[in-house]
Amino acid sequence: MADRKLRVATTSLAGCFGCHMSFLDIDERLLDLLELVEFDRSPITDIKHCGPCDLGLVEGGVCNAENVHVLREFRKNCKILVALGACAVNGGLPAQRNHLDLRDILAAVYETEGGLARGARIPNDPELPLPLNQVHPIHEVVKIDYFLPGCPPSADAIWKFLTDLIAGRTPHLGHGLIHYD
Amino acid sequence: MTDNTLPTCLIDGEEVPFTPGQTLIQAATAAGKYIPHLCWHPDFAAHGSCKICTVKADGRFGAACTIEARAGMTVENRTTELDDKRRTLLQLLFVEGNHFCPSCEKSGNCLLQATAYEVGMMSPHFDHFYPDRPVDASHPDVLLDFNRCIMCELCVRASRDVDGKNIFALSGRGIKSHLIVNSESGRIKDTDFSAGDRAAEVCPVGVILKKRVGFAVPIGGRKYDVSPVSAQVGAQAPTREEA
Numbered sequence: 001m002a003d004r005k006l007r008v009a010t011t012s013l014a015g016c017f018g019c020h021m022s023f024l025d026i027d028e029r030l031l032d033l034l035e036l037v038e039f040d041r042s043p044i045t046d047i048k049h050c051g052p053c054d055l056g057l058v059e060g061g062v063c064n065a066e067n068v069h070v071l072r073e074f075r076k077n078c079k080i081l082v083a084l085g086a087c088a089v090n091g092g093l094p095a096q097r098n099h100l101d102l103r104d105i106l107a108a109v110y111e112t113e114g115g116l117a118r119g120a121r122i123p124n125d126p127e128l129p130l131p132l133n134q135v136h137p138i139h140e141v142v143k144i145d146y147f148l149p150g151c152p153p154s155a156d157a158i159w160k161f162l163t164d165l166i167a168g169r170t171p172h173l174g175h176g177l178i179h180y181d
Numbered sequence: 182m183t184d185n186t187l188p189t190c191l192i193d194g195e196e197v198p199f200t201p202g203q204t205l206i207q208a209a210t211a212a213g214k215y216i217p218h219l220c221w222h223p224d225f226a227a228h229g230s231c232k233i234c235t236v237k238a239d240g241r242f243g244a245a246c247t248i249e250a251r252a253g254m255t256v257e258n259r260t261t262e263l264d265d266k267r268r269t270l271l272q273l274l275f276v277e278g279n280h281f282c283p284s285c286e287k288s289g290n291c292l293l294q295a296t297a298y299e300v301g302m303m304s305p306h307f308d309h310f311y312p313d314r315p316v317d318a319s320h321p322d323v324l325l326d327f328n329r330c331i332m333c334e335l336c337v338r339a340s341r342d343v344d345g346k347n348i349f350a351l352s353g354r355g356i357k358s359h360l361i362v363n364s365e366s367g368r369i370k371d372t373d374f375s376a377g378d379r380a381a382e383v384c385p386v387g388v389i390l391k392k393r394v395g396f397a398v399p400i401g402g403r404k405y406d407v408s409p410v411s412a413q414v415g416a417q418a419p420t421r422e423e424a
């Protein structure tokens with residue numbers, strides 16, 4: 001193992017931060033982990049852009065243009081990139097809009113749904129990233145080195161995965177830890 | 182344990198007895214050995230379509246549900262080579278349909294999911310099709326969610342051969358193949374389908390679902406949550422001679 005700490009970045013794209021919550025669920029093992037790693041860009045550090053890293057954990061699929069930019073930044077900077085959780089792996093719940101027309105969805109949510117303010121329109125601020133026609137898992141956009149499925153992957157699965165990886169082993173989950181639900 | 186009066190074949194180096202006429206998967210199942218499968222079911226005639234049960238019998242690839250066991254036959258089953266191929270077949274099935282396990286009430290009881298766990302499928306690998314397959318919730322007691330259909334035809338076989346109702350069929354060819362309901366409207370409510378039918382409980386995935394019982398057993402306590410599919414091989418041998 002390297003005598004310096006491994007640098008780790010994490011992000012949530014079209015995810016719900018549930019995988020990050022599950023990551024925090026490793027509880028006091030976080031202290032053991034911090035002996036081995038330090039965090040770069042992550043909701044934990046609030047660093048906004050990713051520098052060179054050993055490991056990147058990406059939660060969520062890509063549903064808009066910004067997701068694609070962030071994902072490419074991670075791929076560019078991380079030696080090993082991991083799809084963390086169901087949405088990163090197969091699009092997950094957000095991808096269940098994929099058989100619907102995007103314009104119809106936006107119209108339903110912002111214009112025709114009951115209880116909206118009079119004259120409500122689809123938001124069109126230039127600062128808002130443009131939504132993609134479909135939500136895609138991240139391996140359809142960049143190369144992904146490892147996949148950790150689950151909605152979310154359990155804390156034990158994340159811990160097993162990370163400790164295997166940090167120890168230089170191919171991560172192996174086995175029954176009880178591998179879950180798609 | 183081995184019955185000396187029966188001929189044997191060798192599956193993954195282990196002697197497995199069989200009665201003449203039994204297929205490899207029948208003999209293996211009777212001996213408590215797991216051969217991964219989806220479209221095969223001990224109570225039904227072999228279908229041989231999913232190819233998940235592909236083994237190497239005397240050096241040749243073939244579906245274990247259609248190959249008759251022969252004395253002295255040497256069979257490779259759970260090898261890295263074969264499980265790699267099975268994983269690829271499973272990945273193809275996953276990307277062809279809409280398999281969102283977190284929102285599927287079959288999760289934990291699903292043979293497709295359990296088989297994918299068994300062979301360590303960590304990702305779908307391929308690009309997703311995200312097909313548009315509307316659900317049919319018209320029946321008072323049963324829901325049809327075609328998004329998850331893997332076209333094993335178990336419901337087709339059960340409805341035709343056991344229930345005598347012939348309610349399901351596959352239609353279309355190649356990538357356009359899909360499950361249809363045999364009624365003028367194409368809706369399940371316009372058939373004599375009932376929740377007590379064999380076809381209502383034979384679906385290995387989450388297409389045919391009985392209403393109002395979806396979460397009677399919570400996620401985490403379900404069939405394949407408790408132990409892997411490979412540890413749940415039925416002790417009872419299928420006795421019926423398959424055509």
